[in-house]
Amino acid sequence: MEKDLETLKTWKEHVQQELDRVMAFWMKHSHDREHGGFFTCLDQEGRVYDDLKYVWLQGRQVWMYCYLYRKFERFHLPELLDAAKAGGDFLLRHAQVAPPGKKCAFVLTRDGRPVKVQRTIFSECFYTMAMNELWRITGESQYQNLAVSMMEQLVYWVQKDPTGLGQPQYLGTPDAEPLAVPMMMLCLVEQFGESDEQMAAKYAELGDWCASRILNHVQRNGTAVLENVTEEGCELAGCLGRHQNPGHALEAGWFMLRYATRKGDPKLLDHVIDKFLLKPFLSGWDPDHEGLFYFKDVDGFCPTQLEWSMKLWWPHTEAMVAFLMGYCETGKQILLRHFCQIAKYTFHKFRDRAHGEWFGYLNREGKVALTIKGGPFKGCFHVPRCLAMCEEMLDALLSRLAPGYKS
């Protein structure tokens, strides 16, 4: 117990200091003071190597700034508020490709002209998260109205008719549901429902639907989470069906932990810990070089993705959140041990001591493979979200276990 307290205190200090360093990097290098929004293509030192604006990352950075502004006294800074609003307004002006149509671009030029559009829901999901958070910190109802109307469009695409996404269906196209879809929708349900009973009630049924869809991805007699299954929850043929993404399973895991906790369902909580935390961690962890594989094949074939054995930052941040949350909810020692194992590897391998922020992409052996700090898929999101959530959870644990502890 005493040893656990020391562990928690040590990690509390680590994550708090690291959150400050990471946010300093983004605040220094990423603000586009001319057009609003954020540069995310930043090299090791923070230099802008491309000025394209990826909508996922614009929405995520707005969300992150608002979250910190709202929840952490030391981040309650006009600078964060202003940058978040400028980012939100950039999205509001430019994200939608053909307004009033709700489809958003995947990537925009620096001044907001669309470059590419993805035929998925994710740009729109991060737009929604950004707008809901902006409403929370500004109280301006236009942001919440935009969030709710985008959410309605998302629900329509996901539950009623996806044709508006433009994904063509052919005779041989498999009826595949990626885990990422119900996972992101559950994330949005949680986002809207936080301290908002009316919204929590409005999306309660949707939340149940997401949770049941996520649980469908537990396959092979409960031994494995598969990334793609049919809409009825059956395994798909070939590589697509056997594909595993341990980081997604773990991320879905902590959304499901929140869901089970909110429902007050300890049986579901145990199920989620076993299926979405322990099993993906055990099968996804590289026994030879440590770290979580990016992809696996459930039957042990070699995945066809060139990057399958690389170690990416975000599965590790999601694993940290998931195991610490599991420990908060259950007090099980094994979950704290796994948190420490993952956090140790992650802090040791991904942090850039020289220039701040984290490397995103290591090779299998744990050597930095890409020196970029941000790019088309890495921005100001997974690292600070993980650090902020861990800081909050560690604070809560410490005040529970050591009431005299001062953060």
Add this chain to the structure above:
Amino acid sequence: MEKDLETLKTWKEHVQQELDRVMAFWMKHSHDREHGGFFTCLDQEGRVYDDLKYVWLQGRQVWMYCYLYRKFERFHLPELLDAAKAGGDFLLRHAQVAPPGKKCAFVLTRDGRPVKVQRTIFSECFYTMAMNELWRITGESQYQNLAVSMMEQLVYWVQKDPTGLGQPQYLGTPDAEPLAVPMMMLCLVEQFGESDEQMAAKYAELGDWCASRILNHVQRNGTAVLENVTEEGCELAGCLGRHQNPGHALEAGWFMLRYATRKGDPKLLDHVIDKFLLKPFLSGWDPDHEGLFYFKDVDGFCPTQLEWSMKLWWPHTEAMVAFLMGYCETGKQILLRHFCQIAKYTFHKFRDRAHGEWFGYLNREGKVALTIKGGPFKGCFHVPRCLAMCEEMLDALLSRLAPGYKS
């Protein structure tokens, strides 16, 4: 001179033996005797780990079988002819997504139902190559008619109007021409024109157009080949503009060597050797671990593609062909030395001594990263094409330099 002859003889033996081993692998494991066409998702031992049929690879394998059947006495086998015809007929029945529309699928189910369609020209290019070769070995005019009508569609997409490909253009979409497009079109011009004066004349002007477009990719005062430039031959902004693909530059190099030779243009030949062979080889070769990088950024930024530093089999096979062809055409010692350097690395690192064929994907340090022998982008093509062409070129060199030499 005597030493060069020994070198050429040694490599002649190596490539000939290796071609036999490689073809034995595909003939043993890849034929789908039920539906026609080929399994290309083969693991290290040749087991089928997915039965999807990628149209690029179906067309390429048909082409490869026909080429060997037509040019090598030891491959003039009924088994190759039958498999090539069955593969061609599979394409003929299933490749086009909505006949008579010419757009072909990217990937089909085992029995030929379309799964995905790419918004590029490459499925159609490999379909065309396959049909022209099938006509050459069977004499059946239906194949040549299909090849010619697909070629007309390709020329229309590339020179007149690409909207039929379905690639949407937005306000911020850059006017980018990938090197791969004029390179593939020049490959087709050469394909049709081989020993066919009528077709050579028909596509002569197109060949000139392709060559001039390819030369547009030489940028930075002649110091670098860039993968994407504007249609007017100007550099593009950002990562897209700075992107380099040494393997593509070298592959375009040997198409351009054939073009310059056919034109009898020694000045162009020298230009191509300098810009498309020597410079991409020198800047693309990894000084620390040998082998050709997959991607580079011309300004030395870290590329954003996770696989940028991996060593892929095909840039190495293309480099072998390019340098040996350059040596055949000019007799320059440096080109033979580079051929030997690349061939030595390639044979040492990519060949699978245990199960035949080659690994396709090594990490930067040269360790096998994916054990697959075939997948969505690797089939029976680059390895045997390289070995067959090298065998032919080495034979020609040896009969020229040592008239008494018997292959």
